[in-house]
Amino acid sequence: MQVWKFGGTSVGKPERMHSIRDLITSDNSRKIVVLSALSGTTNALISIGESAKANQDSEAVEKIKALRDHYDVFVKELYSTEAGLAKGQEIVKNEFSFIRSLINIKPFTAKREKELVAEGELLSTQMFEAYLEEQGENSILLPALEFMRIDAEGEPELALIEERLTTILDQHPDKQLIITQGFICRNPRGEVDNLKRGGSDYTASLIGGAIRAEEIQIWTDIDGMHNNDPRIVKRTFPIRELTFEEAAELAYFGAKILHPSTITPAKMRGVPVRLKNTMQPDAPGTLIATSSSDREIKAIAAKDNITAIYVHSTRMLNAYGFLRRVFEIFEKYKTPVDMVTTSEVSVSVTIDNNEHLDAITAELREIADLEEHDRDQTIVCIVGNFSADKEGIAIKVLEALKDIPLRMISYGASEHNLSILIHSSLKDRALNALNERLFYYEDAMKDIFTAP
Numbered sequence: 001m002q003v004w005k006f007g008g009t010s011v012g013k014p015e016r017m018h019s020i021r022d023l024i025t026s027d028n029s030r031k032i033v034v035l036s037a038l039s040g041t042t043n044a045l046i047s048i049g050e051s052a053k054a055n056q057d058s059e060a061v062e063k064i065k066a067l068r069d070h071y072d073v074f075v076k077e078l079y080s081t082e083a084g085l086a087k088g089q090e091i092v093k094n095e096f097s098f099i100r101s102l103i104n105i106k107p108f109t110a111k112r113e114k115e116l117v118a119e120g121e122l123l124s125t126q127m128f129e130a131y132l133e134e135q136g137e138n139s140i141l142l143p144a145l146e147f148m149r150i151d152a153e154g155e156p157e158l159a160l161i162e163e164r165l166t167t168i169l170d171q172h173p174d175k176q177l178i179i180t181q182g183f184i185c186r187n188p189r190g191e192v193d194n195l196k197r198g199g200s201d202y203t204a205s206l207i208g209g210a211i212r213a214e215e216i217q218i219w220t221d222i223d224g225m226h227n228n229d230p231r232i233v234k235r236t237f238p239i240r241e242l243t244f245e246e247a248a249e250l251a252y253f254g255a256k257i258l259h260p261s262t263i264t265p266a267k268m269r270g271v272p273v274r275l276k277n278t279m280q281p282d283a284p285g286t287l288i289a290t291s292s293s294d295r296e297i298k299a300i301a302a303k304d305n306i307t308a309i310y311v312h313s314t315r316m317l318n319a320y321g322f323l324r325r326v327f328e329i330f331e332k333y334k335t336p337v338d339m340v341t342t343s344e345v346s347v348s349v350t351i352d353n354n355e356h357l358d359a360i361t362a363e364l365r366e367i368a369d370l371e372e373h374d375r376d377q378t379i380v381c382i383v384g385n386f387s388a389d390k391e392g393i394a395i396k397v398l399e400a401l402k403d404i405p406l407r408m409i410s411y412g413a414s415e416h417n418l419s420i421l422i423h424s425s426l427k428d429r430a431l432n433a434l435n436e437r438l439f440y441y442e443d444a445m446k447d448i449f450t451a452p
Contacts, residue, residue: 001029001030001031001032001211001213001214002029002030002031002032002213002214002215002216002217003031003032003033003034003204003207003208003211003213003215003216003217004023004024004031004032004033004034004204004216004217004219005033005034005035005036005182005200005201005203005204005216005217005218005219006020006033006034006035006036006219006278007036007039007200007201007218007219007220007221008036008037008038008039008040008041008042009039009220009221009278010036010219010220010221010278011035011036011037011038011039011124011128012038012039012040013074014074014077014078015077016278017078017127017128017131018078019278020033020128020219020278021131021132021135021137023219023278023281024177025137025177028176029214030175030176030177030178031176031177031178032142032178032180032207032211032213033177033178033179033180034180034181034182034200034203034204034207035121035124035125035128035179035180035181035182035200036120036121036124036182036183036199036200037120037121037123037124037183038074038120038123038124040070041067041120041123041124042117042120044063044066044067045067045099045116045117045119045120046117047063048060048063048064048067048099048103048116049108049112049113049116049117051063051103052102052103052108052112052113052116053108053113055106055108057103057104060103061100061103064096064099064100064103067096068092068096071092071096071123072089072092074127075088075089075091075092075127078127078131079130079131079134080134081134083134084130084131084133084134087130087133087134088127088130088131091123091126091127091130092123092127095119095122095123095126098119099116099119102115102116103116111191111192114191114192114193114194115192117194118181118183118184118192118194121144121181121182121183121184121200122181122184124181125141125179125180125181126141128179129141129179132177132179137176137177138174138175138176138177139175139176139177139178139179140172140175140177140178140179141179141180142168142169142172142178142179142180143180143181144180144181144182144184144185144203145181145184145185145186145192146164146168147161147164147165147168148161148184148185148186148195148203148206149161149164149185149186149187149188150185150186150187150188150193150195151188152187152188154187154196156185156195156202156206156265158206158209158210158265158268161206161207161210162209162210162211165207165210165211166210166211169211180203180207181200181203182199182200182201182202182203182204183195183199183200183202183203185203199259201218201258201259201262202259202261202262202265204216204218204262205261205262205263205264205265205266205271205273206265208265208266208269208271208273209265209266209268209269209271210265210269212269212271213271214271215271215272215273215274216266216271216272216273216274217273217274217275217276218257218258218262218273218274218275218276219276219277219278220257220275220276220277220278221277221278221279222257222275222277223238223276223277223279223280223283223285224238224239224240224257224275224276224277224283224284224285224286225238225239225242225247225250225255225257225258225275225286225299226238226239226299227239227298227299227300227435227439228299228300228431228434228435228439229254229300229301229302229431232427232428232431232432233431233432233435235435235436235439235440236435238283238284238285238286239286239298239299240284240286240287240293241286241287241288241289241292241293242286242287242288242292242298242299243288243289243290243291243292243416244263244266244267244288244289244290245414245415245416246292246298246299246383246384246385246416247263247273247288248260248263248264248267249301249381249383249414249416249417250298250299250301250381250383251263251301252303253301253302253303253338253379253381253383253417253419254301254302254303254304254379254381255299255301257275258275263288266288267290270290272287272288272289273287273288273289274286274287274288275288295384295385296384296385296386296390296393297382297383297384297393297396297438297439298383298384298385299382299383299384300380300381300382300383300431300434300435300438301380301381301383302378302379302380302381302427302430302431303338303352303378303379303381304378304424304427305352306338306350306351306352306377306378306379306421306424307350307351307352307354307357307373307374307375307377308348308349308350308373308374308377308407308408308421309348309349309350309351309360309361309364309370309373310346310348310370310371310373310374311326311346311347311348311349311364311368311369311370312345312346312368312369312370312371313345313346313367313368313369322347322367322368323342323347325367326347326349326364326367326368329360329363329364330349330351330360332363333356333359333360334356335351335353335355335356335360336351336352336353337349337350337351338350338351338352338379338419339379339408339410339419339421340410341408341409341410348408350377350379350408350421357373361373374407374423376423376424376425377407377421377422377423377424378421378422378423378424378426378427378430379419379420379421380419380420380421380422380427380430380431380434381417381418381419382397382417382418382419382420382434382438383416383417384416385415385416386411386414386415386416386417386418387415393418394411394418396437396438397418397420397434397437397438399437400433400434400436400437400438401420401422401430401433401434403433404422404426404429404430404433405422405423405426406420406421406422407421407422407423408420408421409421
């Protein structure tokens with residue numbers, strides 16, 4: 001069995017849903033198909049919730065009407081028979097009736113807000129399953145709320161998910177296509193909640209890991225993970241193979257096509273993940289697995305909105321507990337650290353969440369001296385196969401950035417990551433310089449020296 005996930009843009013138009021049906025029925029393999037909400041729907045639902053929280057009910061009603069109008073048009077173009085259209089219209093009618101009922105409950109709580117946001121996935125999956133039924137496909141809708149659960153810390157309960165999902169699938173051995181929702185789940189209180197990080201991609205990976213799938217396919221509107229940011233760098237190309245570790249590094253440090261949480265369940269179970277393009281289904285995409293090609297440098301990613309904190313402790317020279325005390329402060333405020341560099345009496349760290357920065361700073365000053373924080377920083381991450389016996393990798397990176405001031409450098413903690421910290425105003429320049437030096441320079445030199 002395979003798990004295929006389709007994002008919001010892939011289901012955002014009726015003709016896209018038609019194309020998805022063609023894709024998932026192109027062979028006879030059994031599939032679990034995970035769908036996101038239609039593109040724009042989640043943002044619209046969040047906006048409705050904001051109006052409800054502010055007690056602006058008339059504004060919320062207008063927003064609901066605008067979204068309902070979009071769905072009324074959508075279903076008319078999705079279905080080709082009167083019976084199919086009638087079922088689609090009934091789905092839209094029922095779900096929007098529930099949406100209107102949510103904003104009438106006062107006060108509009110966080111619990112109601114999560115129920116509201118979940119409507120996007122509930123609508124898209126019911127509509128798509130009704131379309132498959134209209135087309136005579138052997139399919140069934142499997143509600144994610146019956147098996148997808150998180151614990152009190154918001155983390156998925158993988159063992160419970162596996163147990164429940166296996167039991168449910170065993171009840172439908174004859175179904176070829178199983179449709180379910182991404183993103184949504186239940187919390188320990190049985191309330192509707194969501195996976196937050198990674199969303200529908202995370203759902204697909206959790207399901208794929210739970211059932212030991214043959215492969216997880218993440219379908220988007222991009223032909224795989226690129227070697228650099230195509231919005232900034234002109235000459236980029238899709239990477240054909242990555243290891244789980246390389247993909248996780250790229251995702252964590254800014255590659256938007258994939259969330260780092262997505263990789264973990266698949267890696268735990270050894271299930272390959274393939275990134276595919278719904279606009280170009282024949283393109284090979286990117287395969288993420290336990291091993292990949294031997295190419296040293298695979299890709300570059302950048303993470304913005306970074307703050308650098310510089311901690312000095314002359315009064316704790318050689319004190320073995322100094323670093324522990326520093327990181328306990330970040331742990332106390334649940335603030336992850338991205339980069340770390342150290343000297344004998346100093347440590348520099350970066351964070352991407354400034355919510356508790358003032359409190360963290362105040363506690364750090366109790367044990368050390370601080371420099372002024374550097375805000376508006378960017379981490380540029382070069383990812384590849386950097387095992388200890390590889391030579392010349394760092395010099396290539398530094399040569400490319402010889403005209404760009406570097407605030408921090410982190411290399412050696414991982415065999416897959418070399419990270420640098422620069423001011424965000426220099427990001428575009430750095431990404432383009434690295435792209436030319438690391439991916440095109442050697443090919444250009446070969447052309448020069450082999451020319452007749």
